[in-house]
Amino acid sequence: MSIKKYIIITLASVFILSTNLKAETECFEKVSRGIFKFNQSFDKVILRPIAAGYKKLPKSIQNGTGNFTSNIATLLTVPNHILQGQWSLAGQSSASFLINSSVGVLGFANPAKKLGLKNQQEDVGQTLGAYGFNGGCYFVMPILGPTTIRDSLGMIADTFVDPFSHITLREHEIFSVSGSNIDYFSVQGATAIDFRADNMSNLDNLEKNTLDMYSAIKSLYLQSREKKIGNTFSSEDDDEWSQFNK
Amino acid sequence: MRRLIKSLVCLIFILINSNSFSYNSDPKIFIEELVGDAIKTLSDKSISKDDKAKKIEAIALANIDINAISMYTLGGVRKTLEQDTLQEYKELFKKYFLKSLTSRLTDYSDNKFEVISADQKSETTTIVVSRIVESSSQPELKIEWRIYTKDPAKPLIRDLKVEGLSIARTQKEEFASILNSNNNDINVLFSKLKEFINK
Numbered sequence: 001m002s003i004k005k006y007i008i009i010t011l012a013s014v015f016i017l018s019t020n021l022k023a024e025t026e027c028f029e030k031v032s033r034g035i036f037k038f039n040q041s042f043d044k045v046i047l048r049p050i051a052a053g054y055k056k057l058p059k060s061i062q063n064g065t066g067n068f069t070s071n072i073a074t075l076l077t078v079p080n081h082i083l084q085g086q087w088s089l090a091g092q093s094s095a096s097f098l099i100n101s102s103v104g105v106l107g108f109a110n111p112a113k114k115l116g117l118k119n120q121q122e123d124v125g126q127t128l129g130a131y132g133f134n135g136g137c138y139f140v141m142p143i144l145g146p147t148t149i150r151d152s153l154g155m156i157a158d159t160f161v162d163p164f165s166h167i168t169l170r171e172h173e174i175f176s177v178s179g180s181n182i183d184y185f186s187v188q189g190a191t192a193i194d195f196r197a198d199n200m201s202n203l204d205n206l207e208k209n210t211l212d213m214y215s216a217i218k219s220l221y222l223q224s225r226e227k228k229i230g231n232t233f234s235s236e237d238d239d240e241w242s243q244f245n246k
Numbered sequence: 247m248r249r250l251i252k253s254l255v256c257l258i259f260i261l262i263n264s265n266s267f268s269y270n271s272d273p274k275i276f277i278e279e280l281v282g283d284a285i286k287t288l289s290d291k292s293i294s295k296d297d298k299a300k301k302i303e304a305i306a307l308a309n310i311d312i313n314a315i316s317m318y319t320l321g322g323v324r325k326t327l328e329q330d331t332l333q334e335y336k337e338l339f340k341k342y343f344l345k346s347l348t349s350r351l352t353d354y355s356d357n358k359f360e361v362i363s364a365d366q367k368s369e370t371t372t373i374v375v376s377r378i379v380e381s382s383s384q385p386e387l388k389i390e391w392r393i394y395t396k397d398p399a400k401p402l403i404r405d406l407k408v409e410g411l412s413i414a415r416t417q418k419e420e421f422a423s424i425l426n427s428n429n430n431d432i433n434v435l436f437s438k439l440k441e442f443i444n445k
Contacts, residue, residue: 201384211438220416242370244318
């Protein structure tokens with residue numbers, strides 16, 4: 001299937017599926033809760049212990065890994081900034097990638113940050129959100145975790161937009177650079193471990209203090225996507241709070 | 247004897263005042279002072295974990311609008327409840343909130359905190375933006391405080407947004423999910439709250 005056809009089908013599917021559904025609506029809650037339990041077990045047995053071990057590594061290795069994976073993610077960020085018409089941010093992300101990949105030794109260091117270059121991560125799900133597509137209903141995917149119809153389709157579209165996926169997953173050569181599936185999944189795995197390690201105490205705390213972990217994670221995921229799509233730090237919810245003014 | 251009673255009254259008065267945890271009424275300074283006080287308490291190695299929890303509870307009771315948070319987190323269901331049930335919910339929520347708060351905070355490790363700015367949204371609301379400075383154990387965290395300022399002399403905290411994620415909204419959606427899965431039966435929420443309080 002050509003990329004054009006795929007993009008048209010993706011956009012049409014997202015549009016049809018998300019016009020009447022808000023992201024808070026569940027697609028199939030019972031199934032999602034089952035998958036969520038499986039993911040929690042996977043986390044307990046595999047991901048958390050690896051992340052705990054990773055956290056014991058010297059800080060320089062942890063920082064280097066985080067910088068390296070986020071530098072590669074910039075390759076997906078740049079086209080999405082362009083698709084959203086964010087020219088200045090696209091320029092900053094491109095400059096950040098070039099500086100970190102060269103001066104920063106393949107992205108293991110982050111000199112671009114010291115130069116004040118912004119590098120916020122963007123994906124196709126966020127781009128679709130910025131175009132006004134609702135999330136559609138919410139569900140949980142095995143291993144990959146929480147998502148919505150829009151974001152899951154966006155995740156597939158990411159592999160077509162992201163040059164790193166072209167080089168690795170599809171084994172296309174770009175500027176004489178080539179890779180394999182293993183490279184792709186190694187970077188995705190390292191990203192997951194780095195994220196899990198960064199959020200070790202936050203997730204432990206949440207699990208200890210929540211009444212329903214499934215819905216707490218759902219709320220946090222949806223808030224985080226809202227924030228990323230709007231590129232805002234705060235949201236307006238004054239109306240509801242004002243009901244409690246005495 | 248009279249002198250002794252007088253001295254005791256004076257002592258009680260001083261003790262009550264020193265534990266009233268009242269801070270500056272300017273929202274920005276209020277947060278600076280309150281967090282400074284909490285950090286001082288949490289990082290004091292001479293205080294036991296139980297005493298730290300008690301002190302944090304006292305700070306929270308005096309400076310957080312727990313009543314408004316309890317109503318906000320209950321969502322639309324609050325409009326359908328009888329006054330007695332609502333009162334029972336408020337009591338349970340207060341216990342749940344304090345236990346959850348102290349449990350989250352008593353494991354606190356030393357982190358540098360800075361207030362960045364304050365933005366008065368309306369006569370009753372000011373948003374204070376702060377950050378926890380990046381350390382070896384965690385990246386920088388931006389925290390936004392929603393301060394209720396209807397009584398300008400006594401600001402109260404209503405919500406915290408950590409990196410843009412609202413704690414009150416997360417709690418509200420958690421409660422809503424429990425209620426939705428149980429035909430909006432408030433007793434199910436009550437039993438879950440009691441289970442948490444008693445564990």
